[in-house]
Amino acid sequence: GDSVTQMEGPVTLSEEAFLTINCTYTATGYPSLFWYVQYPGEGLQLLLKATKADDKGSNKGFEATYRKETTSFHLEKGSVQVSDSAVYFCALSKSSASKIIFGSGTRLSIRP
Amino acid sequence: EAGVTQFPSHSVIEKGQTVTLRCDPISGHDNLYWYRRVMGKEIKFLLHFVKESKQDESGMPNNRFLAERTGGTYSTLKVQPAELEDSGVYFCASSQRRDANTGELFFGEGSRLTVL
Numbered sequence: 141g142d143s144v145t146q147m148e149g150p151v152t153l154s155e156e157a158f159l160t161i162n163c164t165y166t167a168t169g170y171p172s173l174f175w176y177v178q179y180p181g182e183g184l185q186l187l188l189k190a191t192k193a194d195d196k197g198s199n200k201g202f203e204a205t206y207r208k209e210t211t212s213f214h215l216e217k218g219s220v221q222v223s224d225s226a227v228y229f230c231a232l233s234k235s236s237a238s239k240i241i242f243g244s245g246t247r248l249s250i251r252p
Numbered sequence: 253e254a255g256v257t258q259f260p261s262h263s264v265i266e267k268g269q270t271v272t273l274r275c276d277p278i279s280g281h282d283n284l285y286w287y288r289r290v291m292g293k294e295i296k297f298l299l300h301f302v303k304e305s306k307q308d309e310s311g312m313p314n315n316r317f318l319a320e321r322t323g324g325t326y327s328t329l330k331v332q333p334a335e336l337e338d339s340g341v342y343f344c345a346s347s348q349r350r351d352a353n354t355g356e357l358f359f360g361e362g363s364r365l366t367v368l
Contacts, residue, residue: 144294174355183256183359184295184343229295233355238285238308239297240357245289 142167146230146243153220154251161215161246163204163230171232173197173206173213174240179226187215187228222250254278256360258344264366270332273363277326277346283307284327285347285357286319290340298342301327302350334367341365 146163153159165173175187175197188197193208202217213230230243257276265271277284286298298317299309303324312319316335321327331338341364345357 172355176355176359181361183361184345185359186355186357189355231355238300238350239311240355241297242287242295244292244294 142171142232142234142241144230144232144241144243146228146246148244149227149247150249151246152249152251155222156219157250159215159217159220159224159248161228161230161248163213163215163243165211165213165230165232167211167232167234167241169234170208171234173204174231174233175202175204175213175215176229176231176242177226178229178245184229220248220250222252224248225250256344256346256358258342258360258363260363261361262364262366264368265334266368267336268333270330271334271365273329273331273342273344273365275327275329275344275346275360277344278358281346281348281358282324283347283350284321285345286327286329287343287345288340289343289362290337295343298329307350331365334365336367339365339367 172191174189176184177187188199190197190206196205233240259274284301289295297311300307301321318330341362343362345359347357
């Protein structure tokens with residue numbers, strides 16, 4: 141069945157470091173891909189998305205490119221801030237689907 | 253505008269007891285979803301309501317779980333009797349659109365359930 145695999149955490153970086161969180165997926169057809177973020181004490185919120193191959197989603201300095209040839213959707217940010225500390229979930233969904241399929245989440249901690 | 257609210261935020265019960273979780277979606281959102289995250293693993297889909305009807309309940313683990321959405325407003329998820337493996341965080345989400353592939357679901361903070 142369809143699934144999402146993302147790098148295990150926790151990931152700890154210093155402020156202004158470069159961030160990559162790897163995500164790969166297995167799915168038939170052409171899913172939409174997402175990154176969700178859960179900040180402490182809050183619900184999950186959509187960070188960015190890409191709906192077709194080679195699309196780049198971006199938001200708040202984060203970027204991810206839909207790579208069909210490698211079935212990947214890695215999350216990147218050039219310079220992280222303490223406020224980026226959160227749990228990040230990679231996810232996919234198919235057209236007309238009721239459900240979103242999530243990865244296991246990666247906890248990110250940024251040191252000042 | 254109020255977001256998705258869930259109650260309780262944390263519940264600790266003993267194996268065999270009953271727990272009821274409540275979710276209030278964003279006003280006007282016909283679509284309501286329940287998800288669960290167990291032991292830091294992936295967040296798994298449980299079910300999807302469109303108004304008061306169950307659109308997809310393929311993720312419900314077994315018949316100890318009962319979800320209702322009377323009147324198409326708030327929803328409850330009852331676990332009876334609770335087992336140890338039911339421990340986890342239960343998320344509720346709502347959306348205006350029926351299709352999940354826009355990703356535009358609004359999630360609550362989750363209800364943490366601990367079964368001892």
